[in-house]
Amino acid sequence: MVELLLILAAAAAAAAALAGLGYLLVWFLLHGRRDGPGWEKLEGFRYAHRGLHGPGVPENSLAAFRRAAEAGYGAELDVHLTRDGRLVVIHDGDLERMCGVPGRVAEKTAEELAALRLAGSEEHIPLLEEVLPLFAGRAPLVVELKTDRHGAAALARDTVDCLDRFSIDYCVESFDPRPLRWLRRHRPSVLRGQLSQDFHRHPSGQGPWNRLALTNLFYNAFTRPDFVAFRFGDREKPAVRLCRKFGMRMAYWTLRSRADVALAEQEGALPIFEEPDRPKEVTHCSRQRKKRSSIKRHFRRPWRGSCGNTKAPSSSFPSCGFWCWWCWCGRSCWPTTRAPSSAFSRFCCSTCPAGSR
Secondary structure, three states: OHHHHHHHHHHHHHHHHHHHHHHHHHHHHHOOOOOOOOHHHOOOOOEEEOOOOEOOEOOOOHHHHHHHHHOOOEEEEEEEEOOOOOEEEOOOOEOHHHHOOOOEHHHOOHHHHHOOEOOOOOOEOOEHHHHHHHHOOOOOEEEEEOOOOOOHHHHHHHHHHHHOOOOOOEEEEEOOHHHHHHHHHHOOOOOEEEEEOOOOOOOOOOOHHHHHHHHOOOOHHHHOOOEEEEEHHHOOOHHHHHHHHOOOEEEEEEEOOHHHHHHHHHOOOEEEEOOOOOOOOOOHHHHHHHHHHHHHHHHOOOOOOOOOOOOOOOOOOOOOOOOOOOOOOOOOOOOOOOOOOHHHHHHHHHHOOOOOO
8 A cells, every 4th residue: 555655646746857857848939038028118109010001001101100299109011121121011021912914022122112002002111211210209010021041130120220319219129030039149229029810721832841840839939039029810829828828928919809909908918900990991902803803703603502692692792791601692791701711601691681582
């Protein structure tokens, strides 16, 4: 009996030791810097995602940033390095969506990019040094570094050098751990944040290892960020919850309702938002999609759905924004706004007015 008790005690001690080692390993992988300077200067502000953009005011344009600054908001903006080493503010590395032309930002000079127009407006792709005076002495900025295959160190160095020329409070974030690691080694006084999301749900072209490492914040071991900027809908991932438990600061993106903004602020996170309840601005790609969808509606063959409807979708768009594609009735599919999956479309049809006749 004594021998059995000793064996059980030894097993319990071994299990406790393994649990302790596991906790230490997780802490080592995920914990960040807790004493980074200047975080208090960023708190208390809301940050307009790519500026305060909307119909007629393209994202990451001078007009969008001017609106945000005048409204008292901070802003989140995206910085790329051009072929000739200039810093421009645009989200995509590819120019097709916003400018309607082929090519990549990193392959163009600043002069070539300045000649392009954003989303069919009169707004051009701004230089970072054009945007910063709008926020001098005003609200802070959240600056995302958009890296290409090369030049991560140059992008980080040139961006913080440019920011330091203006009287602006700011932090820097990136999905790519390389510029964050450069900041950790060469500019530790700059607040740095690891951007991420659930890349298993949103692959975004990442390979298997990057999806695993970014989703679970493994790169924190190399970058030791001051904060984690995570997609709001994915914030309950185990790695994010552990980071909060370890006392790391948070930023959430992209918040699209007042309730989400309030919840983020309640959790002490920086809220990066887009104006709730406003229509999205039209881009070159959305114009092309609209044109293609109208052609498809014109040539779609009749379809007999489970509700007996045989008409193709009408030209009037349903209130939820999605066709009842189980019966192609083209009627309102309420009460939800979720995009229908195969199973969901059956429910969508059952609640459709055409299906209830």
